Amino acid sequence: MTPSDDRGDLDDRADHRLHPLSILFEFAAKVRSFALPSVAFLVTAGFAGFAWQLLLLPMTLPYLVAAIARYISFRYRYEPGELVIRTGTLFRNERHIPYSRIQNIDGVQNVAHRLLKVMEVRVETGGGQEAEATMNVLPIADFEEMRRRVFERRQEAPAADGVAEAHPEAPKGRGPLHLLHLPTRELMRLGLIQNRGFVVIAAAVGLLWEMGPMNSFLGSIFDSSGGRGFGVGPPKHAAREAWRSLVSPILDGNWLPAVQGFTMTVAAVLLFLVVVRLVSMVWTVVRLHEFRLTRTGEDLRTEYGLLTRVNATIPLRRIQTLTILEGPLHRLTGRVSVKADTAGGHQEAGQDNDEKPAQREPLAPILRRAELPALLSEVLPGLDLDAVEWQPAPARAFRREIKGWVLAALGSAIPLAVVLRGWVFAALPLLLLWAWMGARGTLAHQAWATTGDAVLYRDGWIWRHLSIAPFEKIQAVTVRESPRDRHAAMARLKVDTAGAGDLSERVEIPYLLKETARELQAMLALQANRNELRW
């Protein structure tokens, strides 16, 4: 990249267009969303043969026209300070997106995209639930160019304002800095830990259901209401029957068949769980194949996927909160998972990744504990987790914490009582012990801290998380006192940031002494004001 090239970019305000293949992809996407339900409808309606397929063809023509019109009308150009996108033939729309507001630029390639060497590009700003601009599809070179132009120019702007970047040790060179690479072995471990197998299996069943092949199979199950196969009445009834046949011999004192049945059931359940874990592992390996996290200048880039290749860019200073998650299997294998929340469009959790690539993968889905400090120093310079002085919850918080656990224990005893009858009194001490351990474990790990430029909070007993909110990302600070809080002279402090994700991953500190809470609130608000928000 020579300087003259850069200058050439600045003068170039020519219109850019989508790749001609856009017509194909746009058309295919529309037809797919329209065809799947109608296929299902026609199949279930009992249509035979292929005639209906021909019938559908003329119905797709409007989509083809729309796709062509979109390709012809879609233009974008790089103005000095903003990206301008024009769309529409009848209803024209011109969207101006200032470079300084762009949160992420993601490129997604599914198998077809990769074969044809094109890419779907999404541009996200802070507002709204979805991407501000989706360009389906661009040549790969154009994606690279957009990334370069948008993020380079955004970097020029603050420098001109004299706002020094807070990362003195940041490599200013263009060379990408490799932060994390996940080989297949590590991905399998991640699949084992994450256990998303249930999601995959549920999605597969749902898809099969929609596609039709399941219909005949399921039909044979559900139509046989005469009493064959699984069709013994409604499922609830069947479940109760199965349970009774399993449990009543035990209660009646007839042990042997019961033990046999029990072993079989346990074996089946175990087998199922193993299969689910295996599916999860395969799914993770396919989805995150060759996961790479690199730092290029002030941007973090992630790249992953075997079939659908995703290429996401997160500017470092767009990270609103950072969360470190740790489950029991994480601890067993000495791993953690690091998530970064940005203010970009937020997808509901648990959506299918192939359909909604905007759902962002964690920054580091799995990471050796020993490598955590190195990553943190790249993402949040100046933060040393080992040097943080944690403030634990006050000792009298235990009395309040355990009440919730005991209530949960007693609550779970009620359904158990239905099943175990009198035996529930044997289970009760165990439940109460669990409550006691839970309350103790939670409070032992729960703590908050402030450093020179961030507020930290950690929580959780078995599944732990640690959230970090830099002062400059704090939007509002609230202190709440419930009647119980007031009784105990305590308060709950919450830090609000943009694009906060899961409830469990926010900085929300309970059981603060009232005075501490008020002082912390004043301090955080002051710090937030002092550290200007830089989007």
Add this chain to the structure above:
Amino acid sequence: METTLEDSTAPEAPAVSQPIAQPTPAALVADGVERQLDPRSVALDRKVGWIVAASISFPIFVTVFLLLLLAPILGWVKALMALAWLVITGVLATVAHRYPQVAHRHTFYKVDAQGLQIRRGVFWRIVINVPRSRVQHTDVAQGPLERTHGLGTLVVYTAGTDHAKVSLHGLDHGTALLIRDHLLPGDARDAV
């Protein structure tokens, strides 16, 4: 508590308030004194409360009345139904009349160079602190009832998630405008 808060903010004040250093009316409202809402808001909230109470009580009254007239019910059940309506209406009316005053006693706001702080809640108390540099934009809204009382509602928007919108109703309309002027980002540095 409030004094220590003042102490901690005082040295910071000049740096942030520089762009509005001249004593504009907007700066006068930002004196860091914790204030109560306009007393007229109690009267307004009572009216709103009565409207709500009436809109709950009236349908019940109609139902009970029709049942008494048309349905073949025992006499003492009828009496009980009428009594129930009376009790519900009485409770609603009392709450509608009393609660605004109690809520008013528990609502405070404070504007200073740092931003806006709202303290409210009778049973569940909350203190919301919005730093001035985080204000994205502000609204001053006035409904028809508020207009007759000369009151207004200040709505402050941030880029946050749970408190993306913080509203304070029951302010004098003029005061709401002054606070808005103060909170407006007139500062070139925090261009986001």
